[in-house]
Amino acid sequence: MSTETDFKALWTKQSTSEIPDTKELLVKAQKLKTSTRNKLLGLNLVLLATMVFIIYIGLNIDNEKLTTKIGIVLIAIAIVSYLAASNQMIPMLFKTDLETSSQEYLAQLIRIKRKQEFLNKVMINVYFILLSAGLFLYMLQFLERMNPVWATIYLVLTFGWIALAWFYLRPRGMRKKQRALNDMIARLEEVNEQLGS
Amino acid sequence: MIFDDIYKTYWNKVFRICMGYVNDYDWANDIAQETFVTVWQQLPKFRQESAIGTWIFRIASNHCLRQIERQNRMPRSEMPEQIIDHIEPDKEPQVQFLYKCIAELPETDRLIISLELEDVKQAEIAKIVGLSETNIRVKVYRIKERLSKKFENYEH
Secondary structure (H helix, E strand, O other): OOOHHHHHHHHHHOOOOOOOOHHHHHHHHHHHHHHHHHHHHHHHHHHHHHHHHHHHHHHHOOOOOHHHHHHHHHHHHHHHHHHHHHHHHHHHHHOOOOOOOHHHHHHHHHHHHHHHHHHHHHHHHHHHHHHHHHHHHHHHHHHHHOOHHHHHHHHHHHHHHHHHHHHHHHHHHHHHHHHHHHHHHHHHHHHHHHOOO | OOHHHHHHHHHHHHHHHHHHHHOOHHHHHHHHHHHHHHHHHHHHHOOOOOOHHHHHHHHHHHHHHHHHHHOOOOOHHHOOHHHHOOOOOOOOHHHHHHHHHHHOOOHHHHHHHHHHHOOOOHHHHHHHHOOOHHHHHHHHHHHHHHHHHHHHHHHO
16 A cells, blocks of 8 residues: 555645744744854953953063063964964854755765864864963063072973873863764765765 | 745645654754744845745755754653653654654655655755756655555554
């Protein structure tokens, strides 16, 4: 009995949910928009505030040393480059072109994941190196003013923290993200291959 | 074209396609809603290069495919019984079985057969999915064969 008409008849027999009110739908659309915008705004604000704070301090202490200035510039570059990368990324993440064919859409998703993978790898490293170098140069001036014992403790603690972050926290976080991204890419490619056969 | 008219005309169709894709009433409802949010947002930019139906089905299909990104959702089989049964969308076992079989197909096949059963022309399906018409014809034939076999086993 399983003929084509049967399938079509059965298919349309599926009860569908009631049409949500148009207003409800539009509220949902608005919420989606604001939540995306807020995420972007939040990240930018935190990083920009940090930068402003660093520059403010940098300007307000009497720093004749060039290293301090270079340090400040490096920290600022680190933050700005991170912002530039993530700002470019976030709208792209949400703005996939839903109006293309499935095949193109899947290719789009894969492309985005690859970019995300790249961003994840490169940007974290760049951000980290610039920030650490900046911090170190910035600190030199303060180290000079301390007595040798405190200066040593200060240095050991700072470098200890940087080393911990670089050798432990960074790879761990990266690996986790990488694994999730790779799984996703493999999954998307698998679906894309369904269209190839 | 006015959004309200489109919404009323296409809601059931879009809902069924989402249902074929995920076979989960609430989830299908969510995807259908997301689809119409996109339709509402993009409608002013819609330039009638394709039929409105094709355009809407493209958006719906891509919203379905997008669910791949969200597969950390708990698979239905792992949910406790009482949660699964809280809505009984359709009492007719054959209808349920058809949707179950479709949702078990590979992702793109789910979309192709759903569109076919929704009476979308194969030329249009080709445009929606991004394959040639011949390709679609072959695929539809194979999928139907597969479904028929499942139904034969089910009935005997």
